[in-house]
Amino acid sequence: MKRTVALVAVVLLAGCSQAPAAHAVAGCASPAATGTVTVTAAVLDGRADPAPHRVSIPLGATVQVQVTADRVLPVHIHGYDREYDAPGCAAFTADRAGLFDVEAHPDTLLVQLEVR
Known part of the structure; x- marks a missing residue:
C-alpha cells in the first residue's frame, strides 16, 4: 500500500516543471516563466x-494549463482544440477572446478561461 501511495505521489508531482514525459505536451515551461499565466x-x-x-x-x-490527476485522463481545452493526458500540461497563446472550458473528459469541468 505504501509503495502505491508513493507512486501516486510521484505521478501527481510530475508536470510542467520537468522535461515532458510521454503523457505531457511539449512546450510547457517552469511555472516561474516570465509572461506566462499558469492555471492549475x-x-x-x-x-x-x-x-x-x-x-x-x-x-x-502565454497560458500554461497544468492538471494533476489520480489516474490518466484526457484533458481538452475547448476553443483552442488542445488535448493532452493528465497528469500533464499544455501551453498555448491566448489569441482568441471568449470563455473557454477546460474539461477532463468525458464530462468533468475543471476551469474556465476568460480571455479578454
Missing part, C-alpha cells in the same frame, strides 16, 4: 478539486 487544476475521484473556477487571461498571453 486537479481531478480526484472523478471530481474537480478545487471546484471549477474562472481565471481571467489577458488576450495575447
